[in-house]
Amino acid sequence: MLNDPIRLVLTDESDSKDIWRHGSASAFRLNCEFSPGAPAGGSVDAWNLGRLDILDGRFAHLSLAPLADRGDTWLYLKLVTQGAMHIEQGRQARRIGPGEIVLVESSRPYRQSFDEPTGLIALRFPASALKERGLRHDLRNFITPDMSTADARAIGDLVASIAAQRGATSANMRCRQGDQLLDLIDLLIDDPAALMRARSGDATLFRAKRFIAQNLRSPDLTVSLIASAVCVSDTHLSRLFRAEGESVMRYVWESRLVLAADILKRNDKGRVQISDIAYRCGFSTASHFSRAFRERYGVSPREALAADGCEAATWFGAAGTHI
Template sequence: MDSGFYETSWDGAPQGRPAWIDRVSTQGMSCRVDAYRSGASSFTFAGAGQTGIINVNLAWQSVSPATRCDASNWNGEHLFVKVVKSGTMSIEQRGQTTTFGPGDIAVVDPLHTFNESFCEPTRVSILRMPKSALRERGLRHQFAAICCPNPASADVVAVRGFVLNLASLAGHASDALLARLGEQCLDLMDVLVNDRDGPATGRTSAATVLRAKQVIARRIGDPELSVVSLAAELNISISCLTRALKASGLSPMRHAWAMRVEHAAQLLARAPQGAIQDVAYQCGFASAAHFSRAFKERYGMTPREYAASHKTSRGGAARPNVNGSPDSAG
């Protein structure tokens, strides 16, 4: 996901109309501007991990995905969550037109062609979310028509506030923070997209797997992590946990050890000479010897050899151990 910030604008003057239409087309959208009226318009884009943040200010124009467009935005693999901040937005899709005012939310699936019209100055914040991320979370990710979450729901109002807060940080917060907030926003999308009356078994299992992975990642340095403690933290039975993970081809502790070794490799690539034992403990290994065996099984070399190879590739000469003693985890 591109995390760069992009911004473009048009002051609404007639002479700038062709250039504005061209700039919109670079985003895979066809733009039609009212022949008699126009207003200041702009849009910004920023990445938030897997999620894209788009803020638009449009007046007296309509936009739709270009009919012949290779842009990845419109290949049907994303959903667009649109929150109207001011003005009015009308969306026509599959013969039905829905109008949205301030505070309203529209979830649009571009798998079906749509057209948006703005007949007055209108500000909209949009999140572009990959369907793959929603599938991983067991969430609904395909819509035959526009999804309109209930704006009177307290939960919907809370998530709308989170979405708008994330959108307001585009171009201001760090890429790392935006990515974290983007992931949290994906986790909250069940409030907007799931059918509360539909079957819950599939999404419950997927949610269990996701939550288990998140806990394992957070406790990667905890040597006390076990299936028992993991199930207790998730407030589910051990059998429920193992069954959900097994359905996804995972074993709780095998996944934990794999994540620990991968995290150790990242640390070793930039660790100073003599820090191998520290890395072992940071990644939840009870002993340097266990760490060395697990690491060699995964990468085909010892932690010391791996660290040395990365120092060589960076062009830095290995420094001697200041204590004059060899590392204990060869």
């Protein structure tokens, strides 16, 4: 993944093409070949969205192909915003026009060519990011979603909207945007077995924990509610959590206490009520919250709130909490 934003620009300078080739290879693992014509004016801006990289580029009179890489397999979502891109993989070949999307996997050789000035937004992410979600991640050939559907158009609009922000949002915001995009990828992949794969144990646990994190503040969070949200039985969900050495509700309470510890550590002393933290973390009463917190960390919430940074880090670190 990209650690820092990257910008490449093609100019009329004599060494511009060499700089572009080097940047394409080192940053994106892509081999660039120029064709007759004037590629000057081409540009690439790229930045990180958590587990994804996003690229906003302008290309003309060149082609790109993935370099051989023994590392992680990458998947790409490419949205053409203007002009056209020609893509070839195996026996498939297609022209991708404005508003169209193509998904392609780097482990199988492919080539994308730009014979005219073309705008392209691309997402790059490891195949493992889909695998752990129980989603299809081993594309045999490139996929072109049906852009006449409202879902596909909405995803395209979302990708374009995030690209327009140019990476100006916070790292936390970009990470959440990346997770949201990963969760939507399966809507673009036509795979009738996707729902069956999505019910694999690891994927079910992933979705259950995500649902818990999203609803942690609700006091009505129960095993039945969580199981229903991920489309499995209470018994099956409990079995999956037991395989990790804990019960569903123990995981819920532990997550709530971690959230509470984080709030206490980050809030200004005297500006927050313990009862407010209790309710924000899904506890029905402040007394229940205080008992559970003391049992977990060995101090009361009020003592933790009054502690200085080093003392708090010692308490929370000793209890195995990462905040």
